[in-house]
Amino acid sequence: MTEPHQGTVACRNCGKPVGSNFCPECGQATQLHPPSVLEFVHEVVSHYVAAEGKLWRTLALLTLRPGRLTVEYLAGRRQRYIVPIRLYLTASFLFFVCLQLTGASRVHIVTVSDRGDVQIVADADAGKRPTPGHEQDSAVEALKDPRVKQELDAEHFADCVQPASHCPLWKRWAAPAFVKLQADPRQFIERFSERWQHSLSYAMFCLLPIFAVLLALAYRNRRMYYGEHLVFALHVHSFWFLLALITTVLLPDSLGPLFPAVAFGYGMWALHRVYGGRLWVTAVRGLAIATVYSLIIGIGAAALSIALLAT
DSSP states (O other), X not given: OOOOOOSSEEOTTTOOEEOSSBOTTTOOBSSOOOOOHHHHHHHHIIIIIOOSHHHHHHHHHHHHSTTHHHHXXXXXXXXXXXXXXXXXXXXXXXXXXXXXXXXXXXXXXEEEOTTOOEEEEOOTTTTSOOOTTHHHHHHHHXXXXXXXXXXXXXTOHHHHTSTTOOSOHHHHHHHHHHHHHHHOHHHHHHHHHHHHHHHHHHHHHHHHHHHHHHHHHHTGGGOOOHHHHHHHHHHHHHHHHHHHIIIIIISOGGGTTHHHHHHHHHHHHHHHHXXXXXXXXXXXXXXXXXXXXXXXXXXXXXXHHHHHHHO
């Protein structure tokens, strides 16, 4: 352990003369001591979870006054609030961690109707908060149904894996995944669910610039920089993650339909506060953005599922 500095000393990081507690050149502290466990915990909490005093000020403005946080940031009042990218990472991190720990994600299962048709439906216990692994167990049990097994076996997916197969292109592509599903349903479903949840956070992050592009197109007459639209996108998505955390993890499933209505209303209010304009024009632009963005999310989810099944 080093003793407090006496007079002028040299900074251990950059070597510049230092006469105070911090180096004016690089900012490193001059009074150093061996690292402690509490310091590591503080670093993780402060830098990755953003649990600082201004967090609550930021959350209050984000949740209670839609769009106001973006207005404050664009006006230059930034030091008192958490920066947009850090706020987004914190909200998404909390959402996906809680989603993983509570097992609140939904894995749809295969059932067979009275006529023998194979169907994909929601879990029969959708009204209850599931425990981790519950959906996978339900899916595995459903796949053990003789009628489901007969339906899958009748497709002859194993024959489509062969190089000289004359199966249609879609069937040759899907064959490896279905062969794995037939061989070990539990392992396949658990692996797919785990990879889906792991990839979803990255997929949502990649959608942010697209949402900002839609904003720039809808409000191109505002002559704003793309980065300003991106700030709005980060703030709105942060709120959506917090809202999803509450509705998906904390509230009963019966209140789940509230999410799209609240999310849409919040987005409209935020658009009007940040971009201005008449209310009906904001409504038209917001509806157009929401429609196109929903289509993009749907296409992205399908593409992600296809990519995960193909690997």
